[in-house]
Amino acid sequence: MANKYLSYISDEHLLSCIENLHKSYLKAKANVSKKKFYSNKIDTIKLTFDASFNELDEVTLIKTEINRQIDKSINNSIGTFHEQILGGIKGYKVGNFSGFDIKATDNTLFADIKNKHNTMNSSSAESLFQKLANYADTYKKAECYWVQILAKNSFNEKWFGEINGKEYSHSRVNKISGDQFYKLLSGRDNALFELYNILPKAISDYLKNFKTEKSQNNSALEEIQTSSKESKRSILDEITFENYSYYLGFDKLE
Template structure:
C-alpha cells in the first residue's frame, strides 16, 4: 500500500518518530517548572531590571525564559529525531559505533550530526575521527551533517587556516537538507519531510486524543 506521508520510510516509522519527539517535549516541559526556574540560579535582580526598564510584565519574561530553557533542552532531541527518521530508510541504521549517528548497513556511508557554529577544537576532533575512520573503511563516504544548515552545501570538508589546510578526499560537510537527498537518492526528500510534518503531527495528536476518550 502506498505511503501517506513520505516515500522513503513507512508511515508507522514516521509516526513512531513523532511520538518519540513528543515524549521528549513533554519531559522537557515537566523538568522546567517555575519552581525549578527559580532554583536554577536565576538572576532575579536582572529580571526586575528587564521587566521595569523594558516595560515587560515580569510574568511574561519568566514564561519566555522557561520556553527558552525548554527549547535549549529539546535541541538534542531534534537531532535524535533526524537520526531515527533516517535510520528507518532501507539500507541505513542508527550508528552503533561510538560517535557515529547514521551509517549504511553495507558500511559505505557514515555520518555524524552537529551544528555549524561549534568550537574549533570540537570541529577538529570530529574531522579527525571521520578521517581516521576513513582509513579503516576505504570505500566509504563520511559526512559531517549540519543540523542548523538548510542550504545546498555538500562539499569536501577542509579544516585549518590559510597557511595549513587539511582535508580527506572522502570526508564531506553537508547540510541536513542535502543529506536527506543524498541518502534517499531523491532531490526533494527534505521538502517531503517539511511538507508532511504538519499532517503527520495532526494525525498523531488526533490518535492521542482518541485514546484519551
C-alpha cells in the same frame, strides 16, 4: 500497499519518530519545579537587562526564562528526530551513542548530524574532523559527513580548512547541508521538502490517536513567589540570592 506519507520510510517509522519527539516535548514541558529551574544557574544579571530593555515585569520575565529553558531542551531533541528519520531509510541505521549518528549498514558511510550550522566552536570542529577522518581511515570505502540540517546554503563538498591553526583535509571527509544529505540517503531530490510538506498531516493523524493526559502546571514561579514573600525580597533578588548566596556580598540581599 503504498506509503501514505513518504516513499523512502514507512508510515509506521515516521509516526514512531513523531511520537518520540512528542514525548520529548511532554517531558520538557512537565512540571518545572524551582529545583529543576535552578538546575542550571540562572543568569540574573542578564535577566536584569532583559527586564529593563525588554520592558518585562518580574512575573513575565520568569515565565519567559522558563519557556527559554524548555525550548532549549526541545531544540536538542530535533536533531535526534532527524537522526531517527534518516535511520529508517533502507540501508542505514542510527548510531545510538556509538560515536556516529548515522551509518550505512555496509560501512560505506558515516555521519555526524548537527541541527544547526553554528553549534560548534573550533575545538568541537577539530574533534569532529578527527573523528570522521578516523572512520574514513578505518573503513577504506567509507565517505564521512558533517551534516548541517539547517545550513546557510545547499552544498555537498569536501571539508577542508584551518581549525585552531592547523590545516585539515581528507579525501573522504565531507560537509553537507540537510537537504543534500536527505537526497543522498533517500535517492530523492526533494526528500527533506517532502518531509516538511507532510508533517502537518502526519502530526495531525498521530495526535488523533494520542490519549491526552492532564498536564502539570509549572510550579517554579509559584514556589519562587512564595519564598520571595517570606524573605520580603523582589522575585529577581530572591532568584539571585538562592543561586548566588555563596558569592561575596550576595548574602546581604534584602
